[in-house]
Amino acid sequence: MTNLATLLVNSAAAHNARIAVRHDDTALTYEQLDEASARLADALRDRGVQPGDAVAMTMPNVPLFPVAYYGILRSGGVVVPMNPLLKAREAAFVLRDSGARMALAHPMCAEEIAKAAAETGATCLATDSDTFHTLLRAAQPLAGVVERADDDTAVILYTSGTTGTPKGAELTHRNLLTNTAATAQTLLLLGPEDVLFGGLPLFHAFGQTCAMNASVAVGATLTLLPRFNAEQALDVMRRDGVTVFLGVPTMYSALLQARRPDGHDVSRLRLAVSGGAALPVEVLHDFERTLGATVLEGYGLSETSPVASFNHPDRSRKAGSIGTPVRGVEMKLVADDGTPAEPGAVGEIAVRGENVMKGYFNNPDASACALRDGWFYTGDLARVDEDGFYYIVDRKKDxxxxxxxxxxxxxxxxxxxxxxxxxxxxxxxxxxxxxxxxxxxxxxxxxxxxxxxxxxxxxxxxxxxxxxxxxxxxxxxxxxxxxxxxxxxxxxxxxxxxxxxxx
Missing domain, CATH: 3.30.300.30 (ANL, C-terminal domain)
Structure with a gap:
């Protein structure tokens, strides 16, 4: 029995006075984050949330995000994060498909979520409403967490729908706990003194596992930027002494163009992680020369929690490669006919391991198509060299x-x-x-x-x-x-x- 929210409970016990999350002048210690999430958990249970119930949440990168995320989890609920830019029609699909009967909404998106909730019969709680604050004030911090089975669903992440109707990837407590541990311990080599840049959307798998959950797991600090802007990002990195930057390739290009050597001291930066898409080799080298931090590329998808492979910091690195499988994960290349790809040939990446989702929620046909004989077929094309390093060639559909x-x-x-x-x-x-x-x-x-x-x-x-x-x-x-x-x-x-x- 376990619960992903134990990451916060354990770190609050060990690092109660350390800053857990920061946004400009607002900062929450681990003790404060733990208590706030415990109060929310109690409030949700008073509102009828039972273990296994889906609770949607829609908010940008603000300190309330981890409060809501861990609060839902410790109540035994299933987190359904939604993009705060969704319109009512799009949000209604997620609420209806996931079966969420409640949605927590930041003021910036509360109007659209309220429309979606009215359409689906769900309850919308705007986080700036009197109702929400009354609930929290009346709540008593829930002691501990509601225990869940390893294979119980913790989070449902809806894909962007690039190939059709969005699908909800069911990630279990075990999926996310093991992938978070592998990321923090073997890839980012995190400690309590680290400060992670939180510019990736936390509703997305990359930001959730590699930034928020990994940071909380070790008692580090996550400094948030709700909307990425290169100038603001550099200011945040300088102001808060960011040691680990996580981003997608377009962020790297933007930082290089905005960088002013005389105005942006980022000397504490030790590591930069790129994922989400292929990072051009020229951009990688320019970033390392300009900002002085090692850049490591990785690969993953929402369906793999997300990290599947990485250029490990304690091994040789190959620029342009997505590295080798991470701890607890296997990868292989498959030809169009389903047989193993020939050595040196391009094939579709298939992934197997403790990070792979248990399926697409309420979508057995899509699950059967993507999950075959224990392997998740990614739709990404790659080749592998003689040292076992994988190189993304492209999306199969691209x-x-x-x-x-x-x-x-x-x-x-x-x-x-x-x-x-x-x-x-x-x-x-x-x-x-x-x-x-x-x-x-x-x-x-x-x-x-x-x-x-x-x-x-x-x-x-x-x-x-x-x-x-x-x-x-x-x-x-x-x-x-x-x-x-x-x-x-x-x-x-x-x-x-x-x-x-x-x-």
């Missing part, structure tokens, strides 16, 4: 087939990032009658730099095979991004393919 040849967008994006004028780039396929698909690139230039579409096209053409270079290059002021800062290729609009080019 693969471009031009004239019968496979073109992997990641490879072309790496070349684009090597151009001195390029700040961000995304490569997608567009329909084209002669070749089936044409390679298209959308590029954002660095501030103060100039380049034409033709110049960038020629730059890539000189560096890749003739069938790979982008015939279409579009300059844009920005690329569409999701809540974690990951580039959303499905929202990229490119002009129609030009007349067929036979080169």
């Amino acid at each position: 693969l471009i087939i031009r004239g019968g040849y496979n073109v992997y967008p990641r490879e072309i994006e790496e070349v684009l990032y090597g151009h001195p004028a390029v700040a961000e780039a995304a490569v997608v396929g567009v329909p084209e009658p002669l070749h089936g698909e044409e390679v298209a690139a959308v590029v954002v230039l660095r501030t103060g730099e100039e380049a034409t579409s033709q110049e960038i096209r020629d730059y890539v053409k000189e560096r890749v095979a003739a069938y790979k270079y982008p015939r279409i290059v579009t300059l844009a002021t920005e690329l569409p991004k999701g809540p974690t800062g990951k580039i959303l290729k499905r929202e990229i609009i490119v002009p129609p393919a030009p007349a067929p080019v036979r080169s």
